[in-house]
């Protein structure tokens with residue numbers, strides 16, 4: 001199609017011979033550098049995603065930045081259905097050459113309360129397998145995305161909520177909320193990919209302390225240890241700051257940027273790719289321990305009693 005367009009526009013200006021040579025050059029270039037071509041093609045393929053009630057994707061046509069909003073009230077508990085919607089949204093974004101994505105929440109005071117405890121309590125193995133596999137998919141797609149990512153953390157982000165945020169490349173959080181990986185407090189062993197995202201964000205020592213103690217940090221303390229990058233007073237401001245971060249990449253080759261990101265994250269991604277089944281088995285056998293089930297059950301009760 002590009003060649004046809006080229007040919008029609010040059011018809012009046014070039015001789016047949018010149019046209020043949022130029023067409024050949026472009027055709028060779030296309031087959032050799034299909035990927036590089038994306039760099040100089042105008043970014044016109046931005047889309048509005050078909051509405052999914054659980055994940056809303058809103059792409060700004062001018063900036064090419066997508067705001068991906070989790071919408072599972074009351075606390076964005078990460079259920080199988082929410083993970084499926086996120087996985088699909090990430091595929092759509094990847095296929096549509098967006099310039100960046102910002103992950104945020106429609107819940108007024110919660111970014112995400114982490115894994116839906118109903119998926120963890122008295123689980124059915126078949127459903128849980130689908131749940132865990134989709135969760136792994138989401139992490140592989142988010143952490144390994146070719147486009148840059150940021151999280152506008154407009155509320156509490158414990159456990160899985162924190163995990164989603166640290167899988168992005170930049171984090172802006174609103175004040176007076178809590179963020180952290182409190183899995184050990186529930187008797188849950190942090191899976192391999194969670195450890196990778198955490199080590200990629202804070203120092204190894206902070207990661208070890210945070211994971212073993214299961215600490216939930218205030219927004220201000222999270223900034224001090226580098227778990228987040230900035231504080232913004234409201235959600236709108238947080239999104240704005242994320243946009244500013246992503247806009248910096250306008251002056252950077254997108255190919256060079258995405259290859260560099262990929263190579264920095266490759267080892268972590270491969271680590272999970274190579275042991276997805278084992279990762280599931282480890283988590284499952286820990287999860288169904290009677291003592292862990294009791295701890296989760298008691299915890300769910302304590303949340304309901306509040």
Ligand SMILES: CCCCCCC/C=C/C(=O)SCCNC(=O)CCNC(=O)[C@H](O)C(C)(C)COP(=O)(O)OP(=O)(O)OC[C@H]1O[C@@H](n2cnc3c(N)ncnc32)[C@H](O)[C@@H]1OP(=O)(O)O
Nearest residue numbers: 075077113114115116117156158159160163183194303304
């Ligand atoms: C992707 C994870 C990486 C891999 C790690 C693997 C292990 C991961 C494990 C987890 O993610 S386990 C989940 C851990 N989550 C938490 O510990 C957070 C628990 N929730 C809270 O602390 C609070 O709800 C909140 C997020 C601080 C919000 O507080 P708020 O006062 O605004 O709301 P609540 O009244 O507490 O909750 C409203 C409603 O929602 C229910 N609920 C809360 N969290 C969850 C949850 N994670 N799953 C399911 N349901 C949840 C809560 O019971 C209330 O229900 P109702 O009383 O209205 O029926």
